[in-house]
Amino acid sequence: MDFQTKEYGGNSNVAPNSDHIIRNNGEAVSPRGDAASKLESPRGGYLSPLSGEEKKKVFFESKFQRSLKSPIMSEPSAALVHHVGHKFHEVFQTKQGHYMDLPASKISEMMKSNNLDHLLLQNAPTQSLLSVVNGILDESVERKNSEIPHRVACLLRKVVQEIERRISTQAEHLRTQNNLFKAREEKYQSRIRVLEALASGTNEESENEKTNRDEKNKFADENLIRLMKEKDQSNLEILALKQELETTKKSYELHCLELEKDAKSAKSELEERLKELEHLFEESKSKVKELESYSETKCQSWSEKENSYQSFMEFQFGALRELRLSSDSIKKESLKAKRSYAEEFRSLGVKLKTLADAAQNYHSLLAENRKIFYELQELKGNIRVYCRVRPFLPGQREQKTTIEQIDENGELIIANPSKPGKDGQRLFKFNKVFSPSSTQAEVFSDVQPLIRSVLDGYNVCILAYGPTGSGKTYTMTGPDAANKDNWGVNYRALHDLFTISQSRRSSITYEIGVQMVEIYNEQVRDLLLTVPDASMHPVKSTSDVMELMDKGLKNRAVGATALNERSSRSHSCVTMHVRGLDLKTGAALHGNLHLVDLAGSERIDRSEVTGDRLKEAQHINKSLSALGDVIFALAQKSPHVPYRNSKLTQVLQSSLGGQAKTLMFVQLNPEVISYSETISTLKFAERVSGVELGAAKSNKEGRDIRELLEQVASLKNTIAKKDEEIEKLQLLKSVYPGTDGERRGSGSLLRNSSPSSSRESVGGTAKKSQKPSLSVKGLGLAENAASEHDNSSEYSDKHYSEEADSRQSMEEDEDEDEDIKLRNDIGQNIPADDEMLRFGDDADCEERLSDISDGGLSVRTELTDGSFENAIFAEGQAKSNNSDRPGQVSKISRPSRKPKQTASTTSSLSKTTSKVSSSIKRTPSAGSLSVKPPSRRWQ
Numbered sequence: 001m002d003f004q005t006k007e008y009g010g011n012s013n014v015a016p017n018s019d020h021i022i023r024n025n026g027e028a029v030s031p032r033g034d035a036a037s038k039l040e041s042p043r044g045g046y047l048s049p050l051s052g053e054e055k056k057k058v059f060f061e062s063k064f065q066r067s068l069k070s071p072i073m074s075e076p077s078a079a080l081v082h083h084v085g086h087k088f089h090e091v092f093q094t095k096q097g098h099y100m101d102l103p104a105s106k107i108s109e110m111m112k113s114n115n116l117d118h119l120l121l122q123n124a125p126t127q128s129l130l131s132v133v134n135g136i137l138d139e140s141v142e143r144k145n146s147e148i149p150h151r152v153a154c155l156l157r158k159v160v161q162e163i164e165r166r167i168s169t170q171a172e173h174l175r176t177q178n179n180l181f182k183a184r185e186e187k188y189q190s191r192i193r194v195l196e197a198l199a200s201g202t203n204e205e206s207e208n209e210k211t212n213r214d215e216k217n218k219f220a221d222e223n224l225i226r227l228m229k230e231k232d233q234s235n236l237e238i239l240a241l242k243q244e245l246e247t248t249k250k251s252y253e254l255h256c257l258e259l260e261k262d263a264k265s266a267k268s269e270l271e272e273r274l275k276e277l278e279h280l281f282e283e284s285k286s287k288v289k290e291l292e293s294y295s296e297t298k299c300q301s302w303s304e305k306e307n308s309y310q311s312f313m314e315f316q317f318g319a320l321r322e323l324r325l326s327s328d329s330i331k332k333e334s335l336k337a338k339r340s341y342a343e344e345f346r347s348l349g350v351k352l353k354t355l356a357d358a359a360q361n362y363h364s365l366l367a368e369n370r371k372i373f374y375e376l377q378e379l380k381g382n383i384r385v386y387c388r389v390r391p392f393l394p395g396q397r398e399q400k401t402t403i404e405q406i407d408e409n410g411e412l413i414i415a416n417p418s419k420p421g422k423d424g425q426r427l428f429k430f431n432k433v434f435s436p437s438s439t440q441a442e443v444f445s446d447v448q449p450l451i452r453s454v455l456d457g458y459n460v461c462i463l464a465y466g467p468t469g470s471g472k473t474y475t476m477t478g479p480d481a482a483n484k485d486n487w488g489v490n491y492r493a494l495h496d497l498f499t500i501s502q503s504r505r506s507s508i509t510y511e512i513g514v515q516m517v518e519i520y521n522e523q524v525r526d527l528l529l530t531v532p533d534a535s536m537h538p539v540k541s542t543s544d545v546m547e548l549m550d551k552g553l554k555n556r557a558v559g560a561t562a563l564n565e566r567s568s569r570s571h572s573c574v575t576m577h578v579r580g581l582d583l584k585t586g587a588a589l590h591g592n593l594h595l596v597d598l599a600g601s602e603r604i605d606r607s608e609v610t611g612d613r614l615k616e617a618q619h620i621n622k623s624l625s626a627l628g629d630v631i632f633a634l635a636q637k638s639p640h641v642p643y644r645n646s647k648l649t650q651v652l653q654s655s656l657g658g659q660a661k662t663l664m665f666v667q668l669n670p671e672v673i674s675y676s677e678t679i680s681t682l683k684f685a686e687r688v689s690g691v692e693l694g695a696a697k698s699n700k701e702g703r704d705i706r707e708l709l710e711q712v713a714s715l716k717n718t719i720a721k722k723d724e725e726i727e728k729l730q731l732l733k734s735v736y737p738g739t740d741g742e743r744r745g746s747g748s749l750l751r752n753s754s755p756s757s758s759r760e761s762v763g764g765t766a767k768k769s770q771k772p773s774l775s776v777k778g779l780g781l782a783e784n785a786a787s788e789h790d791n792s793s794e795y796s797d798k799h800y801s802e803e804a805d806s807r808q809s810m811e812e813d814e815d816e817d818e819d820i821k822l823r824n825d826i827g828q829n830i831p832a833d834d835e836m837l838r839f840g841d842d843a844d845c846e847e848r849l850s851d852i853s854d855g856g857l858s859v860r861t862e863l864t865d866g867s868f869e870n871a872i873f874a875e876g877q878a879k880s881n882n883s884d885r886p887g888q889v890s891k892i893s894r895p896s897r898k899p900k901q902t903a904s905t906t907s908s909l910s911k912t913t914s915k916v917s918s919s920i921k922r923t924p925s926a927g928s929l930s931v932k933p934p935s936r937r938w939q
């Protein structure tokens with residue numbers, strides 16, 4: 001039975017073939033799926049315009065195909081058929097043509113209704129089943145015995161049963177279809193009948209109507225074709241959509257697979273994570289457990305601690321209670337003690353007040369006493385000596401110094417670099433010592449009162465003495481291109497003079513003139529003019545003076561030495577002449593101010609000079625030596641002072657020996673290399689500070705010396721009274737220890753003041769003969785000395801009369817002869833470069849003023865054999881010794897300046913003197929006698 005052939009029987013385009021099956025989409029496909037055997041669809045690309053019958057057939061066929069696809073047909077879908085058929089062939093044709101050899105197990109498996117092979121059987125295409133049947137039958141035919149094994153028979157039966165089942169199903173379906181067709185046919189028949197009736201009823205209709213109907217039919221046919229086409233189109237679209245759906249399904253499946261894969265990997269990941277988390281959870285659990293146990297132990301220990309603290313606190317509270325009790329009692333005790341202390345303090349306060357009052361009294365007395373002492377000093381006229389130590393210069397590498405100590409009270413300790421320790425130290429005392437750090441302003445502040453006294457009619461002389469490069473010019477003038485801050489004494493003094501004179505102009509009118517000379521190689525030169533006479537320049541202001549001074553400084557002879565790059569090779573002297581007129585009283589006054597920058601006192605061997613420089617140095621040293629002689633003579637109160645020995649001493653005569661106020665700056669180099677120079681300079685300075693010039697006297701009219709002496713006497717009485725008071729205060733203070741310093745101070749002051757007053761009575765105010773001795777005409781320096789007699793002379797009158805000159809020169813000649821003799825006798829003709837050292841050498845014999853009392857002076861002379869000899873001079877006695885110079889204590893132990901009184905002619909000298917003289921003979925000079933300054937001796 002070939003139902004498919006039957007179905008396609010009417011289609012001329014399709015060759016009915018039992019090897020073809022109908023697919024779901026209506027295509028006839030060979031069971032092998034061969035594309036070449038693909039049947040062309042009646043609605044395919046070969047579609048031609050169909051007749052009405054053909055259209056009906058096509059319509060029918062499509063319906064039939066749909067019914068074949070319906071679930072009534074047990075034929076599986078084309079894809080399934082293809083798949084299952086393939087599988088089915090695999091099962092049965094693994095050994096082609098050997099159905100008989102199929103294993104029994106396989107066949108029995110296939111028999112089982114739930115087995116896969118059974119399913120294969122059920123779903124296999126009918127053609128395949130038939131080919132199996134045919135195959136089996138062919139095999140049995142081929143085999144001679146035609147025996148079919150039981151298992152194959154069973155299989156055959158099964159296959160046949162399946163075919164039967166299908167056929168019966170198909171038959172059933174066909175019947176149903178047939179019935180359906182019949183019903184439809186009837187329906188169409190009735191319609192046809194209706195149409196025929198209609199057609200017969202309209203036979204009479206006109207030909208036109210027939211044409212119309214034909215047209216309508218034609219139109220309907222066309223519509224049908226169009227619809228059919230549309231339908232085909234729709235079918236194609238549906239097919240495409242289906243295919244699309246298939247591909248979408250596939251991609252969806254793929255996507256699903258991917259998703260599934262992702263989900264699987266995510267799942268595995270999550271599972272791993274979960275495992276990890278579980279692991280962590282486990283770990284945390286164990287940690288929590290650990291922590292719990294730890295906190296438990298902690299809790300235990302804390303509770304233990306709490307207990308112990310509790311007990312400790314209780315103990316502490318107990319102790320605190322006890323402490324409070326004891327502190328209360330201590331408080332009470334302390335209050336008691338406080339009260340008693342307050343009581344004691346009160347009484348102490350009362351005592352202290354008494355003491356403070358006493359101290360205040362003491363201090364005022366002290367200040368008063370000091371003032372009196374200074375006044376006395378001024379009246380006494382000692383040459384003031386200020387020492388100034390130069391700092392190390394920039395670039396000076398050697399920083400070792402000989403300056404061991406500088407005290408405010410004017411003490412200076414010099415250390416010998418070759419003798420370390422106390423043994424190598426030497427103490428000097430001056431009015432003031434300025435350290436290297438002292439400023440120009442500080443230095444000037446100590447000079448200022450002297451400068452001011454010039455305007456009151458005093459003569460003032462300020463000298464700078466010291467070795468080369470020690471800062472003499474710096475102190476007097478200032479450094480090169482100095483500004484106001486580092487102006488030296490000169491500029492400041494002049495500035496001060498002008499400032500004060502201006503401030504006093506309502507009561508006194510002043511005229512000021514300036515001179516500037518230098519002494520170079522024993523010649524006096526005017527620095528302001530090129531002529532030898534010193535010119536006097538009236539000046540109106542500081543700037544006038546500064547201009548003149550700058551001019552003068554430029555003219556000054558300077559040269560380089562090994563010790564100083566720009567060494568002053570001359571002594572320079574700036575002199576200010578001040579004349580004042582009191583507008584109220586009509587009194588006239590005149591004062592002079594000498595500002596002297598001495599040439600450097602260098603050792604020739606150190607300065608390494610030759611030729612002209614050597615000559616300069618020799619002159620410088622000679623003049624300084626002459627200055628030393630004058631100082632020595634003044635210190636010794638010698639009746640003869642050798643001013644005439646040098647131009648320098650002549651220029652300074654009035655300042656050194658007159659009633660001028662004289663201040664000497666002793667400049668020191670701090671370097672170790674300058675040690676011997678320093679010592680020599682200091683020894684010289686020491687001598688200078690011991691020189692008494694007598695009371696300074698103002699060159700004011702109507703002022704009498706006697707008044708001053710009376711003043712001194714009354715001052716002495718006042719000092720004596722104050723001393724008594726101080727002694728009383730000291731006694732009072734000794735009751736309250738802790739004020740020793742003051743007591744000591746007072747003591748020292750007592751020691752200073754008392755002998756000075758005594759000494760005053762001896763040394764007193766020596767009135768010295770004043771001789772105008774300067775040969776330089778018009779210099780006016782000697783005017784100071786002659787001022788008492790010269791008040792009426794005109795300011796411009798600078799010349800002394802011929803008569804005076806000749807008289808003076810006779811006297812000077814005598815003095816000079818005497819000096820030369822003396823110098824020859826006592827061996828002073830030592831080399832000029834070493835002359836100043838005469839004052840520095842230690843004497844074998846030392847004269848000490850051991851005790852000074854009001855009535856006289858006791859001189860204690862240390863003899864060479866170590867014994868001492870005392871000589872006491874009363875004021876009268878001294879006077880009788882030297883009627884010209886009352887109170888002078890010269891020639892006690894000093895060898896006579898006369899040749900007959902020297903050590904070589906000892907016959908006229910006393911035993912003591914001869915002893916001293918013989919000791920002096922052993923020293924190179926008479927100047928080696930050491931006369932200590934009063935300030936040092938009295939300590």
Ligand SMILES: Nc1ncnc2c1ncn2[C@@H]1O[C@H](COP(=O)(O)OP(=O)(O)OP(=O)(O)O)[C@@H](O)[C@H]1O
Pocket residue numbers: 389390391393436466467468469470471472473474475479480564566567568569598599600601667
């Ligand atoms: N107090 C000081 N502060 C700073 N520098 C100083 C001081 N004293 C001196 N000097 C410097 O030391 C050097 C030498 O000083 P100065 O020329 O004044 O010495 P001097 O004693 O006048 O020398 P000479 O005798 O050779 O003329 C200069 O350069 C100077 O500026």
